[in-house]
Amino acid sequence: MSPSAPLDPFPSSLPYLKRQLEAYFSGNLRDFNIPMHLEGTDFQRRVWKELQRIPYGQAISYLELARRLGDEKCLRAAARANGANPIAILIPCHRVIGSDGSLVGYGGGLDMKEYLLRLEGVLPKAPPQPRLPLAWD
Secondary structure (H helix, E strand, O other): OOOOOOOOOOOOOOOOHHHHHHHHHHOOOOOOOOOOOOOOOOOHHHHHHHOOOOOOOOOOOOHHHHOOOOOHHHHHHHHHHHHHOEEEEOOHHHHOOOOOOOOOOOOHHHHHHHHHHHHHOOOOOOOOOOOEEEEEO
């Protein structure tokens, strides 16, 4: 491909990604195997690789993430790299929580982070919400 050729807006892996996301959200897929090309600093790519090692159904703290990277002092830098993750869900940045178990720092919003952690069984399933009437009498 020449440098001036536009990238295909619909890569051939898109249908495969769609099937994997559907399976994930229906609770039938725990690990993605989509090829990814990540652009970031060496440190960001190290953090993103470490995020991919957090198993489905588990969460770690930002401090634990820094420890896994080999230096507790890099906690803030690791948190920034986590927040710069360009491929949320596939690179499960939602699996990193506060040291006290609180849900903090998710670009998709804390409601989405909570939803994903409930889907994966990290948090207990939410009780069913009462259905509101569709029409008022």
